[in-house]
Amino acid sequence: MKRARAEILSTRKLGAYQSITLVAPEIADRARPGQFLAISMPAGRDFVLRRHFSIHQASRRGGWAGTLEFVVDPSSGPGTGWLSGVAAHEFLDVIGPLGKGFSFPKRLTNCMLVAEGRGAAELYFLAQELVARHKRVDMVIGAPTMEAVFKPIEAKRLSQTVAVVTADGSLGEKGSVLDVLPEAVARAGTEVLYAAAAPRTLRDVAEFCAVQRIPAQVAVEERMGCGFGLCATCVVPVARKEGGGFDNLRACVEGPVFNPARVLWDRWIADAATFRELRQAVATEDGDAG
Amino acid sequence: MKRARAEILSTRKLGAYQSITLVAPEIADRARPGQFLAISMPAGRDFVLRRHFSIHQASRRGGWAGTLEFVVDPSSGPGTGWLSGVAAHEFLDVIGPLGKGFSFPKRLTNCMLVAEGRGAAELYFLAQELVARHKRVDMVIGAPTMEAVFKPIEAKRLSQTVAVVTADGSLGEKGSVLDVLPEAVARAGTEVLYAAAAPRTLRDVAEFCAVQRIPAQVAVEERMGCGFGLCATCVVPVARKEGGGFDNLRACVEGPVFNPARVLWDRWIADAATFRELRQAVATEDGDAG
Amino acid sequence: MPAKDRTLAVDLGGVTLPTPAMIAAGCAGGGRELAGLVDLHRVGGLVSRTITVHPRPGASTPRIAESPSGVVWNTGLQNAGIDAFVADELPRLARAGAPTFVSIGGGTLEEYVRLTSALQARPEVAAIEVYLSGRDETMDHEILGAHVERLVEIVGAVARTSLVPVFAKLPGGVADVVTLARSAVRAGATGLTLSGSPPALAVELGTLRPALGDVTGWLSGPALKPLTLRTIFEVSVAMPHVPLIASGGIRTGSDAVECLLAGAWAVQIGTGSLVDPAAPVEVARGIAASLKALGLRAPGDLRGRLRLPAVPDRAAGA
Amino acid sequence: MPAKDRTLAVDLGGVTLPTPAMIAAGCAGGGRELAGLVDLHRVGGLVSRTITVHPRPGASTPRIAESPSGVVWNTGLQNAGIDAFVADELPRLARAGAPTFVSIGGGTLEEYVRLTSALQARPEVAAIEVYLSGRDETMDHEILGAHVERLVEIVGAVARTSLVPVFAKLPGGVADVVTLARSAVRAGATGLTLSGSPPALAVELGTLRPALGDVTGWLSGPALKPLTLRTIFEVSVAMPHVPLIASGGIRTGSDAVECLLAGAWAVQIGTGSLVDPAAPVEVARGIAASLKALGLRAPGDLRGRLRLPAVPDRAAGA
């Protein structure tokens, strides 16, 4: 992990996203798919924490050696909004690569990559590395709309088959990744599955993999105070390997890639259905003024 | 007083300053020399209050009708720094014209205008109005350096004589406005004096005018919570006309132009010489833990 | 929900406001200044500057300085005293068009009683807000309202003397706010304003001096929002039927809706009004939009509807 | 002042720090994480996460949310318990290179005593910081450290049991901090950390839910600076000889110098370290620059040198 004052080499709009390429050789050299960056926000704003972005591309060789690309959804809020407006040749304060990335299968060959929205960015990086290791890559790519499907051409280039689904049906099939996953897996003879998506999707993917007995790795996102292990805010409850019980593991150090079979999904995800109203929840104090 | 979403017509660097011209007909129509504007800062910053700027120019006639110009010292802090970087065709949320401006002499003719630094901006507006009323205008313009002397050519154009002084001697005489004021007043046969400068300079000018029995008006600056009379933070202690005592009057409503003979300068200005150290000032509490 | 059935009006224990978005004490001027900047008939209410028995010249300047997302201020409660207020400012304030709350402050019980009495015969007064962040001259406490006995004594006396509803504005930056809130209500307060600005200090590094002329001051502005939300939440859970007015860090419609969800009945906008005098109207508009989006009829329908996890502390069960 | 005579070292009543800029509790990791991001030999000291007797899984996520110039957090004091801490984390923390303060927290007197005893034989511990913002399980108080009797009991017991200096970290958002501070020092605290994060709530409007998994949390970050300055100022005026460590809203050298001027002996950087792990070193550099500019020798020469007006309240004489 390194900290760098990294120059922006280029920044461009890609559908619903902004793709930013940095010159950061020390980080690029060490980067693995699934790892991420922590980027400083400008001084003088009313928000202070770093923002976190998966690595989409780390070039260690060739003309782009030493560069690092990540993809921002500018609609997320003020931080991503600001970042998408930063121009080439400005500098960003970046810490990375952070976290534990995906690991590559040793024996198994057929890899299914399941991505929702900007989750695709880090999986393309993974796909490249898998292809370089002579694995078969297939993909299921989902998004709310056509614009939010990240680089579908790139997906085609990297994989044997790509199933695209959008919630509004504007590209590919209409639906969610779970709708097409079983068929895609069957067709591809999937032996290992990787996913980067919203928590609830990941939970469903985890269940699917458990039933199908497909080993899997998923990249999660959790709110982070730092991104490099200091504050224990970013935890995910993960079952212990032995002895029972669970540990709240930091997504920024022990993750963001976890074995979905060990994540306690229902403990982690605050399910909308488990909420109820304040007035029912809290009994009025005994015959008091209230 | 009006509030407007005003388009920036142009913005340009003028020596140490940034001069910004707005399209704000409703405000320009009403503006008088000595009045000021309250300008909103952008959302998402860690500073929230409006910033205040004297009106340098309000065009009611001709090609520039409906425009308003003010001058910013960008080195003051984050607000002025931001404002100097705003580009033409962006919009500012402006409230103005605010406060009570200078009043024009009815009978007396010879007017001396004394300005320090950016204080000159509002006095040129005043000079114009005085000239239009067939008054004689002379000026003493001071600044720390040559770059901080605001539009010396404009000063020449508007007045019979101009004395320029800089603290470092890089333009005009070396010194402060008070050094050259007595001679300038004598030479011009000054009957009325106007000043816009730092508090301590204004105090010295007030003393000079009192001794010389020259009626005067000075424009002050005080920290403002609003700029339009809501919060009573911007007060200046002013002697009552009758009955003795003083009132803390709001610089934003009853000022920023005051009769210096009635300002209680020593009460208003926290004089550096009246400070002493904490440890001497506050007695240690009796034989306690401390 | 047909639009015509929707309302922004709120009833705070007897005083009805056209909208839940008020202007906070010390941030509304004297009745004339806001004309032309905001339509006061569309403002929920306004609170006067804090009035004392005797005229006060107020603090030395500077009286305001900035801090991260906040301001530190000390006006020293400059005001012309209750007699001049009743004669001049009160009628002007009330004529401006919004329900007028009068903020009263003192250092002794007698002062509070005198202030309340002086307002008794005035039909312009919609409610009294009791400022409790000042020094207790009788007991020599730093902050009068932080001490239950004194709070009860003073709020009780004001409530007994007043002919209009009384809101106790609890001081900011105090622990056990639920205990204080309960005491104030037991003593007779109709409702509570939560909270006053907490004590603060700003330093001007360049001169090694305090940024304010009177050295210390109070913190206001957006920085306070999470503190206000917490206070409102705790007190409203303890006393869901007591009208609570949120104060501290509210500037936008979202801020206000967050406060209502946490349990507020209305909100006050202080610093926000200084920056954007039309803020109370925009906040009311934001609340209306939320009602519409959620299919609700009135601000009270948002109140306390923060959705809590079924098991407040899931980890505790681990 | 020749540069060689200048020093950044401070002595906090027996514990000497190489610089006055520490990393605050819960923001320093477990000893390994900061390697490569900051040279810990140039950090004044670090405070461990708050350690409890038993392991704690901590709060539900989200555990952090943003507010204007601040963060609202609730980790639920996740930690492995004192035994695992002493066995694994403490040696790692101490090896990292900065003087190690251990933060201890509990709900009962017995827990505090057990925690202190477990640290007694450990040479790695430079000082103990007593976390006092938690719930008092014995007395059922919301915030243990807001009650003088309990504060005295617990701080007293820790001080009697400890072989190293003890710093009481007073809870944030409490009135009468001078009284609490005095009580803690009388009970045996070497010094004070001022202050813990005040109670807060953040609401996520889009879902009508609290932004944190455990509903409520605490406010940290720049927003707190004027509150910290005020607390430091008041306590240092009352007890100029008691080592005070400022915590809350400090990120830059200027922030730190402001705190020293107001009366702090050292500062802690919490949120600032999460954003910029090198902040403690930069803050130390900023302090050094101020010393140089003012021709002073040591951080202690800045302490309490805020220049006050000769007449604190000039207006009062009006």
Ligand SMILES: Cc1cc2nc3c(=O)[nH]c(=O)nc-3n(C[C@H](O)[C@H](O)[C@H](O)COP(=O)(O)OP(=O)(O)OC[C@H]3O[C@@H](n4cnc5c(N)ncnc54)[C@H](O)[C@@H]3O)c2cc1C
């Ligand atoms: C490991 C990891 C990898 C990520 N990769 C990407 C990526 O490649 N591209 C991308 O656009 N976004 C990514 N995100 C999400 C991204 O960090 C947030 O969208 C961003 O921080 C939002 O900031 P904001 O100011 O725009 O929005 P706001 O919602 O205003 O942010 C407020 C706070 O919430 C946090 N936050 C908001 N959304 C998320 C989220 N989904 N996950 C974690 N924290 C969040 C912010 O960091 C900030 O602290 C990733 C997050 C994590 C944890």
Ligand SMILES: Cc1cc2nc3c(=O)[nH]c(=O)nc-3n(C[C@H](O)[C@H](O)[C@H](O)COP(=O)(O)OP(=O)(O)OC[C@H]3O[C@@H](n4cnc5c(N)ncnc54)[C@H](O)[C@@H]3O)c2cc1C
């Ligand atoms: C009536 C009036 C007219 C002014 N006219 C001009 C002008 O024509 N051109 C110009 O450049 N500046 C003018 N100023 C000063 C200008 O308002 C401040 O320089 C500016 O607000 C500083 O903001 P900042 O964020 O850059 O600096 P900061 O120092 O960070 O500002 C912090 C706070 O202090 C206040 N403040 C700082 N300096 C002053 C000051 N001198 N007077 C009042 N408040 C201050 C700011 O408004 C803000 O609230 C005028 C001020 C007043 C009151």
Ligand SMILES: Cc1cc2nc3c(=O)[nH]c(=O)nc-3n(C[C@H](O)[C@H](O)[C@H](O)COP(=O)(O)O)c2cc1C
């Ligand atoms: C300049 C200024 C003056 C104030 N004067 C008073 C006052 O006289 N009485 C009072 O109770 N509160 C006063 N307040 C506090 C506000 O009423 C309000 O409670 C506080 O500012 C927090 O709200 P905000 O964040 O919306 O400003 C004042 C605040 C400011 C900024």
Ligand SMILES: Cc1cc2nc3c(=O)[nH]c(=O)nc-3n(C[C@H](O)[C@H](O)[C@H](O)COP(=O)(O)O)c2cc1C
């Ligand atoms: C994520 C996080 C975790 C924290 N954990 C602890 C803790 O375990 N014990 C403690 O005493 N304070 C804890 N704090 C509070 C800090 O030590 C510090 O007092 C507070 O954040 C204010 O300082 P700051 O503004 O520099 O962050 C924590 C703060 C944050 C942001």
Ligand code: FES
């Ligand atoms: S984000 Fe701070 S530990 Fe993971």
Ligand code: FES
């Ligand atoms: S600045 Fe608010 S009254 Fe003058």
